[in-house]
Amino acid sequence: MCLAIPGKILEASSVGLNRIATVQFGGITRQIYLDFVPDANPGDYVLAHVGFALSVIDQGEAERTYALLEEMGALAEDERGER
Amino acid sequence: MKYIDEFREPELIARTSAEIRRLADPARHYRFMEVCGGHTHAIYRFGLKDLLPPNIELVHGPGCPVCVLPMGRIDDGLAIAAQGGVVFTAFGDMMRVPGTQGSPLEHKARGADIRIVYSPADALKLARANPEKHVMFFAIGFETTAPSTALTLMRANAEGVRNFSVFCNHVTIIPAIRAILDSPDMRIDAFIGPGHVSTVIGCRPYEWIARHEGKPIVVSGFEPLDVLQSVAMLLRQLRAKEAKVENQYRRVVPWEGNRAALRAMAEVFTLRSYFEWRGMGFISQSALALRDSYAEWDAERRFSVPGIRVTDPKAAQCGEVLKGVLKPAQCKLFGNECTPERPVGALMVSSEGACAAYYQYEHRKSALVSIPA
Ligand code: SF4
Numbered sequence: 051m052c053l054a055i056p057g058k059i060l061e062a063s064s065v066g067l068n069r070i071a072t073v074q075f076g077g078i079t080r081q082i083y084l085d086f087v088p089d090a091n092p093g094d095y096v097l098a099h100v101g102f103a104l105s106v107i108d109q110g111e112a113e114r115t116y117a118l119l120e121e122m123g124a125l126a127e128d129e130r131g132e133r
Numbered sequence: 134m135k136y137i138d139e140f141r142e143p144e145l146i147a148r149t150s151a152e153i154r155r156l157a158d159p160a161r162h163y164r165f166m167e168v169c170g171g172h173t174h175a176i177y178r179f180g181l182k183d184l185l186p187p188n189i190e191l192v193h194g195p196g197c198p199v200c201v202l203p204m205g206r207i208d209d210g211l212a213i214a215a216q217g218g219v220v221f222t223a224f225g226d227m228m229r230v231p232g233t234q235g236s237p238l239e240h241k242a243r244g245a246d247i248r249i250v251y252s253p254a255d256a257l258k259l260a261r262a263n264p265e266k267h268v269m270f271f272a273i274g275f276e277t278t279a280p281s282t283a284l285t286l287m288r289a290n291a292e293g294v295r296n297f298s299v300f301c302n303h304v305t306i307i308p309a310i311r312a313i314l315d316s317p318d319m320r321i322d323a324f325i326g327p328g329h330v331s332t333v334i335g336c337r338p339y340e341w342i343a344r345h346e347g348k349p350i351v352v353s354g355f356e357p358l359d360v361l362q363s364v365a366m367l368l369r370q371l372r373a374k375e376a377k378v379e380n381q382y383r384r385v386v387p388w389e390g391n392r393a394a395l396r397a398m399a400e401v402f403t404l405r406s407y408f409e410w411r412g413m414g415f416i417s418q419s420a421l422a423l424r425d426s427y428a429e430w431d432a433e434r435r436f437s438v439p440g441i442r443v444t445d446p447k448a449a450q451c452g453e454v455l456k457g458v459l460k461p462a463q464c465k466l467f468g469n470e471c472t473p474e475r476p477v478g479a480l481m482v483s484s485e486g487a488c489a490a491y492y493q494y495e496h497r498k499s500a501l502v503s504i505p506a
Contacts, residue, residue, distance in 0.1 A: 054329060055134070055137065056134070056135065056137065068288075083281075083284070085284055085393065085397075086284075086391055086394045086397075087391075087393075088393065095136060097329070097332065097385055099278060099281065099329065100224070100251065100252045100278050101252025101254050101255065102252070102254075102281040102284065104280070104329070104391055104394060105387075105391065107136055107384050108383065108384050108385075109384075111384040112384035114383070115362070115381070115384060116139060116140075118362070119145055119149060119358055119362055122148070122149060122152050122362070122365060
């Protein structure tokens, strides 16, 4: 239930009270409600739970986290090299 | 896939694991609790324990919604399903969870109208399409799923759908963490914080853990590199004798959480003064109920339920495993009387349950290894 994978919004439209999107998760697409992420747009990646997107993935933060990992890895490499 | 593959990069995993070894004090034993069952699953699935030095112990927490539900609540839900004209809907995870008289799936085989839905919104759709029936949604989950139930109820209200109700079993994560910290048999050095619950509640609600309990907590993502990086961050805090809330999962979790989701929850739910957790007993203010303004959609008020407390089979040690006191394989029933095919406890059913994850990945592995060539 708390496991979710990132999906890409292919298109979004308003149906009655709701904003609904077609979201691609790997090979499959699903209809996902965007009520909790009003600023999400086609092309964005979202994390959805039980049919509702809860978060738009922040590309900049993903890159920063990855850069930190690379930095940390490089430190460990250096130490190994020194020994 | 984007945002997945890069966080599974083998070279970087090896290097992060080396960094963890460098940071860990060999003279010390560390106990880190991963609060969320999603992390438990990831830890077994990716074999992350093997990437940590032996003095870092990962303790599984209570963050598995199906697992913490007392059997009596399942019986109550199924009692509603037994009333004429009722369609019982629930997530797939619930279907094989045993009640006293069998699981929802077994009740279905005996003729009850029980259906799997992917979302509470699908349950509402079913109600709209079947006006002659009453559709009851068996709601479970932490703050990750509660907003979706809330929004679905707001929609039912706005559209005046009256043949729909929710049997609410939503729970909240903070009181559970508090109960674990308060329990005398528990010694935890730091916490790997739940990633997806935090997309909703944000990081602030954990501040007391750092400030008043002096325990570091890092809100973490679910890929192997996310979990490893979080472990490294915890070690760094412990080395510096610090205790603070850090957010490793910034690409997904905003510090302030999701305001729209919190607003929907506040509109529909109120805190119960107490709620029973399986194996952990009654925890005050740990669960949600529908507000009076939503009484019409509250299955607990619309239907009479037996409300009987059921004690778990004596030999089952689900409570100890849920609190992290025992490891799954230390339960006497593990792997013999209790297997995924014939589960005794819910921890053996849910993909987020520690026993199921351990059985699927570790137990099989060791079983394979022990087969003589
Ligand atoms: S093995 Fe079965 S009975 Fe034992 S703790 Fe796990 S789920 Fe409960």
